[in-house]
Amino acid sequence: MRPFRYERPATAARAVAAAGGEAHFLAGGTTMVDLMKLDVMRPERLLDITQLEDGRYDFIDWDGKSLRIGALTAMATLADDDEVRRRVPMLSDALWLAASPQIRKAARIGGNVLQRTRCAYFRDTSYAQCNKREPGSGCAALDGGVTRGHAVLGTSSACIATYPGDFAQSLIALDAVVEILGKDGPRAVRFAELHRQPHSRPDIETTLEEGDLIVAFSIPDADFPRSRYLKVRDRESYAYALASTAGALRMDGDVVADIRIALGGVATVPWRAREAEEMLKGSSISEDGLERAAEAAFAGASTTEDNAYKVDLGKRTMVRTFLELARMEG
Amino acid sequence: MSETPDRMDFVSRRGLMKGGVAGAAILPASARAQTASSSEDADGTVPLQRMNVTLDVNGQARQLTIDTRSTLLDVLRHDLDLTGSKKGCDHGQCGACTVHIDGERRLSCLTLAAQAEGHEIVTIEGLGSENALHPMQQAFVDNDAFQCGYCTPGQIMSAVACIREGHAGSDAEIREYMSGNLCRCAAYPNIVAAVKQAKSGMEG
Ligand SMILES: Cc1cc2nc3c(=O)[nH]c(=O)nc-3n(C[C@H](O)[C@H](O)[C@H](O)COP(=O)(O)OP(=O)(O)OC[C@H]3O[C@@H](n4cnc5c(N)ncnc54)[C@H](O)[C@@H]3O)c2cc1C
Ligand code: SF4
Ligand code: FES
Numbered sequence: 448m449r450p451f452r453y454e455r456p457a458t459a460a461r462a463v464a465a466a467g468g469e470a471h472f473l474a475g476g477t478t479m480v481d482l483m484k485l486d487v488m489r490p491e492r493l494l495d496i497t498q499l500e501d502g503r504y505d506f507i508d509w510d511g512k513s514l515r516i517g518a519l520t521a522m523a524t525l526a527d528d529d530e531v532r533r534r535v536p537m538l539s540d541a542l543w544l545a546a547s548p549q550i551r552k553a554a555r556i557g558g559n560v561l562q563r564t565r566c567a568y569f570r571d572t573s574y575a576q577c578n579k580r581e582p583g584s585g586c587a588a589l590d591g592g593v594t595r596g597h598a599v600l601g602t603s604s605a606c607i608a609t610y611p612g613d614f615a616q617s618l619i620a621l622d623a624v625v626e627i628l629g630k631d632g633p634r635a636v637r638f639a640e641l642h643r644q645p646h647s648r649p650d651i652e653t654t655l656e657e658g659d660l661i662v663a664f665s666i667p668d669a670d671f672p673r674s675r676y677l678k679v680r681d682r683e684s685y686a687y688a689l690a691s692t693a694g695a696l697r698m699d700g701d702v703v704a705d706i707r708i709a710l711g712g713v714a715t716v717p718w719r720a721r722e723a724e725e726m727l728k729g730s731s732i733s734e735d736g737l738e739r740a741a742e743a744a745f746a747g748a749s750t751t752e753d754n755a756y757k758v759d760l761g762k763r764t765m766v767r768t769f770l771e772l773a774r775m776e777g
Numbered sequence: 778m779s780e781t782p783d784r785m786d787f788v789s790r791r792g793l794m795k796g797g798v799a800g801a802a803i804l805p806a807s808a809r810a811q812t813a814s815s816s817e818d819a820d821g822t823v824p825l826q827r828m829n830v831t832l833d834v835n836g837q838a839r840q841l842t843i844d845t846r847s848t849l850l851d852v853l854r855h856d857l858d859l860t861g862s863k864k865g866c867d868h869g870q871c872g873a874c875t876v877h878i879d880g881e882r883r884l885s886c887l888t889l890a891a892q893a894e895g896h897e898i899v900t901i902e903g904l905g906s907e908n909a910l911h912p913m914q915q916a917f918v919d920n921d922a923f924q925c926g927y928c929t930p931g932q933i934m935s936a937v938a939c940i941r942e943g944h945a946g947s948d949a950e951i952r953e954y955m956s957g958n959l960c961r962c963a964a965y966p967n968i969v970a971a972v973k974q975a976k977s978g979m980e981g
């Protein structure tokens with residue numbers, strides 16, 4: 448690991464002022480320290496934001512139907528919150544099904560949404576080719592690599608790395624808003640606009656600007672008791688998604704009044720399946736209808752020999768999620 | 778988790794060497810200030826940074842001067858000679874390094890020692906004593922919940938926290954909430970039995 452300066456800014460404003468360039472925030476460190484050991488991330492200064500003294504950044508506040516969660520809330524705290532479990536289970540599910548109990552105690556939800564891909568060629572600097580690590584160097588995955596875990600949606604000829612996180616799928620499905628403190632003061636952006644598809648610059652993963660600190664996520668309309676996060680993976684627990692669905696449903700009698708679909712494990716960024724949502728809105732839930740919608744959700748898929756299975760797996764995961772939600776008491 | 782441990786080991790060790798060598802060459806003997814001020818080198822690289830910390834480990838305040846890169850695991854094992862916490866993967870994937878920080882289970886391999894300052898750290902050495910085993914240690918012995926024993930300190934620290942968190946309600950829940958601790962010897966059924974036995978001991 449390269450040497451770096453460790454600092455504990457006293458306030459969020461000071462953290463933001465100090466950040467930028469090779470000065471990065473440190474939350475739980477479960478992405479940062481891991482990738483520093485691998486020499487993939489090379490900060491010169493780490494700004495520990497877990498000990499800010501100017502206020503609490505770990506909170507879970509309901510105000511009517513809106514929910515606000517501090518960015519430094521630990522994954523485990525949110526996963527175990529009783530009211531969140533009852534009112535919007537997909538948020539809790541996406542967290543307790545992720546990583547391990549120890550990691551969930553350390554990791555914070557702000558760092559969680561910014562976790563980096565698990566593409567083996569990104570993580571291993573002995574591969575010279577990786578456009579995400581070294582812009583313009585090529586892509587070892589596309590150039591004959593093993594791509595079983597790679598993405599089929601939102602890919603480009605420069606990078607097909609999967610966005611590995613679970614929680615972000617629930618946030619994007621719930622129309623969450625990201626509250627940011629930046630060098631020019633506070634602002635808010637839609638969560639759907641936080642991540643960038645790779646296009647020709649896979650190294651630029653988000654729309655955040657230098658020094659931007661995520662302080663909270665807010666969800667204006669968060670009451671979705673009929674929601675869940677279904678995750679399919681190689682082993683039963685402690686593994687990343689091969690395919691997952693964050694699904695939420697509101698019924699008006701037999702008719703779908705509101706439906707939210709986000710797909711994990713299959714795309715380069717948190718992925719909202721809006722076409723599929725439009726097809727299902729206003730009709731009743733049927734297996735046929737769901738299959739047609741899933742078809743539409745994956746219509747733009749681009750596959751390799753290794754990851755072609757993800758199209759079927761992704762569709763089935765989506766269909767099963769909503770068949771199960773339809774059977775739930777609403 | 779598609780990369781092989783061998784490859785990861787190789788990469789991380791090489792990375793450490795790089796930093797270590799560069800750091801040693803430019804470290805002035807006096808660079809032992811709280812947060813060594815880092816005037817950058819002529820070539821732009823950051824010199825090695827040392828920092829004085831006080832870590833609260835097993836109820837004792839331990840004063841140390843550490844390289845900011847040190848993980849809590851390395852400080853426990855190398856500086857404090859507490860070798861009960863094990864290094865399995867060094868990347869958050871196996872749980873062998875599990876300790877308690879403020880009573881919660883955490884991975885010491887992904888925790889910078891600097892970040893642990895100001896928090897109560899308990900390792901397997903601080904859980905029980907040879908004459909008075911913690912109920913979980915006794916349960917692991919009673920249930921033969923290990924073979925080689927390498928994962929065991931991590932399993933025990935994790936299991937104690939699992940019960941405290943209220944995540945040991947059924948066999949299935951124990952398996953899910955102990956999934957962050959891998960056992961190469963696959964002592965899993967016996968580990969579940971040990972957790973159940975200790976649960977009645979800890980709660981009763
Ligand atoms: C073995 C293993 C298995 C895992 N499995 C899963 C899984 O199945 N599903 C899953 O979703 N995740 C998984 N993870 C990833 C894990 O959830 C993330 O590493 C974690 O959530 C990151 O949070 P952190 O607080 O540790 O972030 P850090 O490592 O501290 O930070 C991550 C990044 O975010 C930046 N950052 C942190 N906080 C902020 C903020 N408030 N504002 C702006 N920037 C910020 C940091 O500068 C850094 O670049 C796994 C990780 C490991 C090691
Ligand atoms: S898929 Fe993306 S992250 Fe992986 S090697 Fe190619 S460019 Fe790098
Ligand atoms: S040594 Fe494997 S998780 Fe820490």
Ligand code: FES
Nearest residue numbers: 924926960961962
């Ligand atoms: S007892 Fe050998 S690894 Fe668990």
